[in-house]
Amino acid sequence: MRIKGYVFTLFFVLGVIQDSVDGRPLLLSLSRPHPDSAADFARWLVSQNSWGVLNTIASDLGGAPFGNVVSYSDGLPNKGSGIPYFYLTTLDPTASNALKDQRSSFxxxxxxxxxxxKTDPENPTCAKITLTGKLKLLDGNSDEVEYARTALFSKHPEMKDWPKGHNFQIFKLEIEDIFMINWFGGPKPLTVKEYLHIEMNKVAFVV
Amino acid sequence: MRIKGYVFTLFFVLGVIQDSVDGRPLLLSLSRPHPDSAADFARWLVSQNSWGVLNTIASDLGGAPFGNVVSYSDGLPNKGSGIPYFYLTTLDPTASNALKDQRSSFxxxxxxxxxxxKTDPENPTCAKITLTGKLKLLDGNSDEVEYARTALFSKHPEMKDWPKGHNFQIFKLEIEDIFMINWFGGPKPLTVKEYLHIEMNKVAFVV
Structure with missing residues (x-):
């Protein structure tokens, strides 16, 4: 166990220089945690990505689940909170769906x-996570909305120039359930408390 | 209009060698249609990608919309039908959700x-499409299931080696509504009939 612990620490502390897949410059980022460390792995995955599919209930489509591609941020780079924040306009169905029915997943x-x-995207060793909960509009004057705005604009610089007339507002997913597959053997047991408890900013990373 | 038509044809007929983003070898693929050609663009997007998020209603999570990362295929490479087929096991919640409630989106x-x-994933010029409809299990002996199996296994070769004991079965999304954004100005008007009418296999591509 001690050796395993050291190996894990090594994996977790070492940063790697990853070649971004979207053609952007090389980024410094945390290394991939061991799949057995469910909370660390989940927080890594949420921290490293920048977009996903946000799902709401579409009452105008017979109550169908409606997925929409969105950008998000859970905090400053490598200092995420684990809570995904979104910058949405009610001109898009996702925000207007959420204002009628907060049930959501990301x-x-x-x-x-x-x-x-080269692993297939559906292969269980290529990780995926679904955070289920309530999609809530943040109060425009709260401390949290300031934190979220900084988190979003630092990860998605062009957002600050998006049209004012579209009335973009900040939403958060209040997480109630976590479904993550990152290896064989089915979803990893992981509570919301375990997930939120990890402090990303105490983890060393390459600078 | 004639010039526009020629330009569009040129765009549509010319194949480009694209650098795949996932580190795979260079692939030959159809070029990106003009955003105004909604049906062509939608079929191109569905044909070119290999994975997405499949949404169902999770009765065990209070009826929340549950998105899940899955691989798919709509046909042989560059000869897609526009209908997404999936290879799913009821060990995963998506398939078991669909067997209880077919309402779905992809x-x-x-x-x-x-x-x-370098465009942000939420920027409207970076296209996204959501196909809403019913997620249906295909009859294991139908012609369609043979077509779908070939489509899936040719695009996702490792699928044929996935564990037999997991009882993977083929599902299709029967499309009822299309939501696509591929430029400024909101979703492109596009009916299911228009979308399905395009014949991909009459389009030339680089060989």
Missing amino acids: TISEYPIGTCG | TISEYPIGTCG
């Missing part, structure tokens, strides 16, 4: 990060 | 294809 794949190699 | 982003450049 789904992220490891595949576009580039760390799955 | 969401694909252009971002991981690599043709959005």
Whole structure:
């Protein structure tokens, strides 16, 4: 166990220089935690990605679940809180759906990060996570909305120039359930408390 | 209009050698249609990608919309039918949800294809499509299931070696509504009939 612990620490502390998959410059980022460390792995996945599919209930489509591609941020780079924040306009169905029915989930794949190699995106060793909960509009004057705005604009610089007339507002997913597959053997047992408890900013990373 | 038609034909007929974003070898693929050609664009996007987020209603999570990362295929490479087929096991919640409630949507982003450049994944010029409808289990002996199996296994070769004991079965999304954003100005008007009418296999591509 001690050796395993050291190996894990080594994995977790060592940063790697990853070649971003979207053609952007090389980024410094945390290394991929061991799949057995469910909370660390989940927080890594949420921290490293920048977009996913946000799902709401579409009352105008017979109550169908409606997925929408969105950008998000859970905090400053490598200092995420684990809570995904979104910058949405009610001109888009997702925000207007959420204002009628907050039931929601947010789904992220490891595949576009580039760390799955040639593994198929549906293969359980290429990780995926679905955070289920309530999609809530943040109070425009709260401390949290300031934190979220900084988190979003630092990860998605072009957002600050998006049209004012579209009335973009900040939403958060209040997480109630976590479904994550990152290896064989089914979803990893992981409570919301375990997930939120990890402090990303105490983890060393390459600078 | 004639010039526009020629330009469009040129765009549509010319194949480009794209650098795949996932580290795989260079692939030959159809070029990106003009955003105004909604049906062509939608079929291109569905044909070019290989994975997305499949949404169902999770009765065990209070009826929340549950998005799950899955692989798919709509046909042989560059000869897609526009209908997404999936290879799912009821060990995973998506298939078991669908067997209780067929309401579903499937969401694909252009971002991981690599043709959005440095544009943010939520920017409307980086295309996204959500196909809403019913997620149906195919009859194991039908002609369609043979077509779908070939489509899936040719695009996702490792699927044929997935564990027999997991009882993977083929599902299809019967499309009822299409939501696609691929430029400014909101979702492109596009009916299911228009979408399915395009014949991909009459389009020339680089060989």
